[in-house]
Amino acid sequence: MKVLRGARLIDGTGAAPVTGATIVIDGERIASVAVRNEGDFPHDAEIVDCTGKTILPGLIDCHDHMANHRYDLAHRWGIDEPESTRHLRTAAVLRQTLEAGYTMIRDAAGLDAGFKRAIDEGLIAGPRLVLSISIISPIGGIGDAVAPSGASPFGDCCCVPRDPLLPSGVVETLGDVRPVVRRMVRAGADVIKCATTGGASSRPGHGPKDGAFNLDEMQALVEEAHALDRRVMCHALGGRGLDIAIAAEVDSIEHGCYLDEDPRQLERMAERNIFFVPTLLVYEYHRKSPLPHVRERAHALHEHHILAVQRALAAGVKVVAGTDAGGHGHPANAGELDCLVRAGMTPMQAVQAATLWAAECCGRAHEVGTVEKGKFADLIVVAGDPLADIATLREAKNIALVLKGGEVAADRMTHR
Ligand SMILES: [Zn+2]
Structure with missing residues (x-):
């Protein structure tokens, strides 16, 4: 047994912090959480x-x-x-991300099920993973990787090289939608990732408001995913494609940069408990892109995106942390919390965006996301107060201790 004593506790539920908490960990789970140094634990427990x-x-x-x-x-x-x-680089990134305090990551495409297995087997260190494998989109969508010339020599995942052992996410007709979803699940997808619009970094001609997928295709996709108990995360920035994603009732809107434009969209998201994952951080990177069309799009959407976050909060939509990390560096995950606070969230809301709300968005709130009895002992001990300065979480040196399932994943505690 492990006992963490004396800290200020922010439990992730949104409740005000308490001081002098005692958290008892038995194996991989939290056995009890008590305030004022009480708590019930055996004499031979390891006290931290x-x-x-x-x-x-x-x-x-x-x-x-x-x-x-x-x-x-x-x-x-x-x-x-x-x-x-490349695979060894990915393994190093998984370890660094865990050591930075991130105990669960939802991968929005590119990571295959082998990494999850390697972590489960103890071959490498890494966070709990929620995998999507590949992006599902139609011909010409963001998952259909083509060069600006139209060539697709190494197709067809937009963010990593094609692995011939993995299913293609490119849908040709309505009839392909369900089999593609099933193949993604067969390959290990815990969540279905799809795209109904282009993005900032997609090819010229397929931008943030250019659609992909019709409503009947998206309805088939969502229905099939839900029939297989998979949630749907949908890349959708604006325009008709964003409308279609919300009408099809996906479980989260990724990016959602132009959600400020039609109040009915946020109303519907609030009604249906559709999460909003704005990924503000990646657009800081895109605003400095060497590619003019990417830069232009990222600048054009910026003010809309900030407004979208503010209006989503006002409408009662849960705004959740996601970095869209990859091209802009690892592990920079906590930088998103900074962006969310700058966009108008309170530091407590930003903490919730990366804990309980994030766990709910991933469908895992029954096991992670808060410091509560019965949940996995995934927690971090931070030198400093993230509510006073959310940027505290950005520096790995401030993350004094990382526990994943009760096991020490990083230990920078100076005195025990
Ligand atoms: Zn992404």
């Missing part, structure tokens, strides 16, 4: 003095691309380095 520090649930990023390391085509198509080097 956390006085002066803050305990939070392990952080969750709902939109990452752990197997993506650069945005340029040479990397996306896998011609800049051997595959083995």
Whole structure:
């Protein structure tokens, strides 16, 4: 048994912090949470003095691309380095992300089920993973990787080189939708990732308001995913494609940059408990892109995006943290919390966006996302107070201790 004593506790539920908490961990789960140093534990328990520090649930990023390391085509198509080097790079990123305090990551495409298995078997260290495998989109959609010339020599996942052992996410006709969803699940998808619009970094001609998928195709996709108990995360920035995603009742809107434009969209999201994962951080990177069309799109959507976050909060939509990391560097996940606070969230809301709300968005709130009895002992001990300065979480040196399932994943506690 492990006992963490003396810390300020932010439990992830949104409740005000309490001081002098005692958290008892039995094996991989939290056995009890008590305030004022009470708590019930055996004499031989390992005591960790956390006085002066803050305990939070392990952080969750709902939109990452752990197997993506650069945005340029040479990397996306896998011609800049051997595959083995790329996989080892991904393994290093998984470990660094966990050590930075992120105990669960929802991968929005690119990471295959082998990494999850390697973590489960103890071959490598990494967060709990919620995998989508590949992006499902129609011909010409963001999952149909083509060069600006129209060529697709190494198709067909937009963020990592094609793996011939994995199913294609490109849908040709309405009849293909359900089999593609089933194949993705067969390959290990825990969540279905799809796209109904282009994005900032997609090819010229397929931008943030250019649609992909019709309503009947999206309804088939959502119905099939739900029949297989998979939630649907949908890349949708604006325009008709954003409307179609919400009408088809996906479970989360990824990016959602133009959600400020039609109040009925946010109303419907609030009604149907559709989460909003704005991924503000990646657009900071895109605003500096060497590609003029990417820069232009990222600048054009910026003010809309901030307004979208503010209006979503006002409408009662849960706004959740996701970085869309990959090309802009790992592990920068906590940078998103900074962006969310700058966009108008309180630091407490930003913490919820990366803990309980994020766990709900991933369909895992029954096991992670808060520091509560019975849940997995995924938690972090932070030197400093993230409610006073959310940027505290950005620096790995402030993340004094990381526990995943009760096991120490990183230990930077200076005195025990
Ligand atoms: Zn993404």
